[in-house]
Amino acid sequence: MNWLWRESLAEEISRRTGGRTTDMVAALAAANIAAVVETAVAEWVRGEEPSALGLAIERALELLRTGDVPIPAPGPGGPGADSSVSPSS
Numbered sequence: 001m002n003w004l005w006r007e008s009l010a011e012e013i014s015r016r017t018g019g020r021t022t023d024m025v026a027a028l029a030a031a032n033i034a035a036v037v038e039t040a041v042a043e044w045v046r047g048e049e050p051s052a053l054g055l056a057i058e059r060a061l062e063l064l065r066t067g068d069v070p071i072p073a074p075g076p077g078g079p080g081a082d083s084s085v086s087p088s089s
Contacts, residue, residue, distance in 0.1 A: 006030045036060040 010030035040056035063069050
């Protein structure tokens with residue numbers, strides 16, 4: 001997906017949430033949707049059922065909803081931070 005499409009989607013997400021969403025949240029939501037569409041289309045192309053694109057999108061969204069897709073993000077303090085040390089110490 002191209003960046004212009006993703007930026008337009010982020011703007012639409014922000015508009016539909018009435019501005020309650022920060023630019024970063026809208027951009028991350030748009031990136032997730034772009035990944036879902038790209039992944040679902042690739043899955044659909046590999047399959048044999050021509051009407052299965054909607055099902056592939058639903059499967060991908062469900063994996064995100066259930067938390068089955070790991071997001072490689074460091075915890076508080078950033079990469080390599082000692083998780084046993086609290087910020088107040």
